[in-house]
Amino acid sequence: MKKSLLIAFILLILLTGAALAQGSDPNNPHDLTPEQQALAKEIQMELWCPICQGVRLDVCEQKVCQQMRDMIDEMLKEGKTKQEIIDEFVDQYGVVILGEPPKEGVNLMAWLMPAALVLAGLGFAFWMSKKWTQQKPPAEIAVTDGGPPSSVSDGAEADFSAEDEDYLARVERELAEDL
Amino acid sequence: MTQSSQPQSKKKRGGYGLLALIAIVGLVLLAVFYYGILHPPSQRAESGQAPDFTMTTYVSEPLPEADLKPALNDLFGANYGRYCVDDVNKPRPAEYDQVTIKLSELKGTPVVLNFWASWCTTCKDEQPLLESAWRHYKDQVMFLGLSHLDQDKNARAWLQCYDVTYPNALDKGGKVYNAYHVQGVPETFFIDAEGNIADYYVGAIPNASILDQLIQKLIRK
Numbered sequence: 001m002k003k004s005l006l007i008a009f010i011l012l013i014l015l016t017g018a019a020l021a022q023g024s025d026p027n028n029p030h031d032l033t034p035e036q037q038a039l040a041k042e043i044q045m046e047l048w049c050p051i052c053q054g055v056r057l058d059v060c061e062q063k064v065c066q067q068m069r070d071m072i073d074e075m076l077k078e079g080k081t082k083q084e085i086i087d088e089f090v091d092q093y094g095v096v097i098l099g100e101p102p103k104e105g106v107n108l109m110a111w112l113m114p115a116a117l118v119l120a121g122l123g124f125a126f127w128m129s130k131k132w133t134q135q136k137p138p139a140e141i142a143v144t145d146g147g148p149p150s151s152v153s154d155g156a157e158a159d160f161s162a163e164d165e166d167y168l169a170r171v172e173r174e175l176a177e178d179l
Numbered sequence: 180m181t182q183s184s185q186p187q188s189k190k191k192r193g194g195y196g197l198l199a200l201i202a203i204v205g206l207v208l209l210a211v212f213y214y215g216i217l218h219p220p221s222q223r224a225e226s227g228q229a230p231d232f233t234m235t236t237y238v239s240e241p242l243p244e245a246d247l248k249p250a251l252n253d254l255f256g257a258n259y260g261r262y263c264v265d266d267v268n269k270p271r272p273a274e275y276d277q278v279t280i281k282l283s284e285l286k287g288t289p290v291v292l293n294f295w296a297s298w299c300t301t302c303k304d305e306q307p308l309l310e311s312a313w314r315h316y317k318d319q320v321m322f323l324g325l326s327h328l329d330q331d332k333n334a335r336a337w338l339q340c341y342d343v344t345y346p347n348a349l350d351k352g353g354k355v356y357n358a359y360h361v362q363g364v365p366e367t368f369f370i371d372a373e374g375n376i377a378d379y380y381v382g383a384i385p386n387a388s389i390l391d392q393l394i395q396k397l398i399r400k
Binding site: 066094 | 196197200201204207208211212214215216296297298299300328329330333349351352353354357363
């Protein structure tokens, strides 16, 4: 019994040793510090796979992306800052890694659409503000010209159209019938 | 009655203004869309004058052993010997060590321009064909290689692996790639002695005889 326990213990030690000797963590092949790892992830999330459509670098499985992630790790180990790393990528790989579509062809829509929407929004806001300011004066006139509050309600009643009056008359008639 | 009809007509006019604005914005976007359809973003340079460029070739000294082996391992796997030449440490020609080459200055000589990348799988079968064609035609044709979205260490390990002896450089920022509107690597352009694009091949050139035909056509022009 004692012997088997001893063997098990020795095996355990050997296996642990073997596991440690396996080398670096596959999720951290360049032995980055936790801060560097966090920064690497942050940079990966800001860059895009240059040969895919809308795939972020941190989730891209292409060889080119793996090379880019390795390059980020290596540059972090050299002590480069996030901005320096991104700048170097833009210099070497081009703006394509920032996920920007080229300013040509149908892609132009991506650049003009936001501007058009902002313009349309401003136009709408301008139109709404005009509408609101135009609506106020009649009410003010009614208050200032009408004098006592009772005349305000008169003014309001005067706004009823013939259709509204017909409808009110019908409601009153039907109510009377029900009673 | 007059009081109630006036704001209504104003309201109507405001509504038309908004409609007109939406219509104008819509028309402008439609115009841009049609312009985009008629001018697709990626029209490959298929004929005419080849866009000019300059390239500064890679260091021809082999990478230090400590960098070369892991890089080859990463690019080709543990049995990289399957792809690579026996002596991966052989220095590449010193005449193309960090030299600047301008395409337009090569006028008078036909050029085979190949876009490749160390991460590109299909480039692996094409590279030996290009190298052996270069060794065969080097007196008549210039070969140029541009690596796309690549890194110095990986690209140099690749060149060592295949013992590539024609000038190769990084296409920094993908500028030449964009100028030729290349769609993906590998892609090869055959530029005649006058500097015009005579032919192009999309994807890996499958065998030596096709490459040979394309080069023969270029020389005969």
